[in-house]
Amino acid sequence: MKNKILILASSLLLAACVAPAPEAPTTSIKLIHSASNIDELLSYNAQLRKMPPVELGRELQRINAYPASPSNTVRRAMALSLTRDPIDLAKAEAQLWNVMGDNSVEAEKLKPLVQVLVGHYSDLRRVADNAEKSSVQLKEAQRKVDQLNDKLEALKNIERSLPAGGK
Template identity: 40%
Template sequence: MPLLLGLLLALAGCALPARQAPSAPTPVPTPTPTPPPDANLRELLERQDRLRQQGQAEIAREIARLGEAAGSPAANPAATLELAIALGQQRDAAAQARALNLLETLARSPAAEAQPYQPLARLLAGLLAALQADQRRIDELQDKQAQQLREYQRKFDQLNEKLEALKAIERSLPTRPAPATVKGTPP
């Protein structure tokens, strides 16, 4: 019996581990749908699209209205962004510089209200700065071409004066008599 008991104990150590109950299948993560854009930003972009189709006089009136509503960028970031967009529509370099200043101020604002608008403000500031740099290059090229045109016009006028002087000299020369040809000799 002690032998049998020892054998049973030895076999018990070699027993198979108890079966674990199957665990529930791991759920497959479903992609979360991206939330729709912020309603304020969507409304802002729609107003900007309407503003883009307006004339300069309507844009100027809108800028005056927005200038009163905007206040400081930290206090009303949506109105500040809208004002900057309207100013950016102007063809005036001073208005575009003001728009860039507003966008940069909004992008650096520590106010919690400005946080949702800061990525768009940084994007627009970068685009407006690039647009201004391109405009400066175009203005410099136009100035250079205007200078070249004036120089070419000056040279043209000088050459024209020389040509007229040569014509005057030619007209003042006495006419030479035609050489006499002898009959029978070829000319």
């Protein structure tokens, strides 16, 4: 019995000496919440993306009647970017740059969203430019293929018209 008590006491003593396992390090992400209408603008953009072209044109006319403000400028840029017209996309990007240059309190709160949109729109313009260049190159290559096919057909016709006695 003495041995059992001694073993139990030793176990308790050893258990007390062991330090508790350190907690796993945790990282915290600090969320910055501003009192701007970024959530509203993101929701508005989602609604715009669902609109057919005719309705989008009407919405763009409505937006143009809104009073000038950074958030309305962002709304206008969002609508312009969805018209599938490269000129409108360039206008949208220019309008966003105007918001970036604005130092008003409202514009300052919108600048993170505007920076993302400017990057996105410039990427869209670059892709559209590359697609147009590729289209021009494809048309040129097709024209050359057609010319070579015409020449090949002309050579075949010449060969058919030659006398067969050469063999």
